């Protein structure tokens with residue numbers, strides 16, 4: 369892992385939504401939905417970080433917080449090491465120029481009444497004005513449009529530039545959404561489930577495009593997904609989220625092939641991957657069973673949030689919340705099984721091959 373300053377980092381990122389609507393004077397305060405609680409993550413130049421988790425685990429909220437779209441309840445976001453304070457329109461625009469978001473649904477995120485030319489020209493002009501104060505026109509504008517379309521592999525550019533969104537496929541629309549984000553010349557792309565609404569046959573093409581942008585432009589990519597198999601394929605590092613908290617983090621290959629946290633094993637075991645993602649995890653889930661539902665995020669109980677579903681959980685797990693424990697360099701799990709507590713659970717020994725250093729629950 370790069371030792372350089374991350375281009376974007378979050379420390380203790382927390383978002384509590386008010387449950388049950390607006391506060392009414394004279395009534396007790398509304399309870400909070402703990403959507404994201406104390407999440408740390410780092411995005412490095414030229415790397416993809418996957419944030420993986422089930423529905424409701426807080427993935428989109430993390431992306432929206434990092435994009436500055438919703439206010440943070442607690443914690444800090446650092447851009448190039450400097451704390452971000454996105455207050456006011458100007459500060460928000462300056463931030464968004466460097467940190468762009470790509471949404472799940474390319475049908476909803478692109479205005480259907482305008483052709484591609486309009487969508488991209490608007491984005492180019494907006495960001496050009498902010499960075500140089502100048503306006504793009506004529507041949508210079510055409511050149512910038514062609515370059516953007518070529519970057520997202522929509523070539524020849526003239527075939528696409530005057531098309532309307534309804535004349536494009538889902539994959540082509542997502543490429544336009546990515547081109548629009550690139551118009552800002554960003555350092556970070558926050559991609560919230562960028563392929564989950566697309567036909568399976570074209571998903572790989574979009575992921576390959578994002579990987580290409582990472583490699584050629586050195587962009588840092590946050591890849592939000594519920595599909596841990598795609599994280600293995602596409603992301604350099606993977607962070608696993610459960611009920612708003614980080615359960616495990618590390619290089620994608622080890623997280624998906626030799627998962628440490630019982631929750632990651634469950635995710636891996638239920639991943640529909642023909643490439644036999646971590647047979648060990650699947651066996652553990654099959655043998656011991658981990659049915660059940662994620663906990664309520666309204667006033668969640670103390671202890672590990674996965675404990676009610678965890679086949680290894682002991683009293684300690686239900687009582688105290690485990691911190692992330694570094695099990696091997698660059699790999700951490702928020703599981704008491706990796707602590708040196710005497711009352712720790714036995715989470716099973718995991719063969720981690722050459723990356724192995726610690727002893728799981730031994």
Ligand SMILES: Nc1ncnc2c1ncn2[C@@H]1O[C@H](COP(=O)(O)OP(=O)(O)OP(=O)(O)O)[C@@H](O)[C@H]1O
Nearest residue numbers: 385401403421422423424425426427428429430665
């Ligand atoms: N604006 C909001 N107001 C209240 N609760 C919210 C709001 N946005 C999200 N939540 C709640 O926060 C929790 C996390 O939601 P989030 O959308 O971040 O999860 P997710 O992992 O992205 O799920 P999915 O994969 O289904 O999109 C959920 O319980 C959700 O209901």
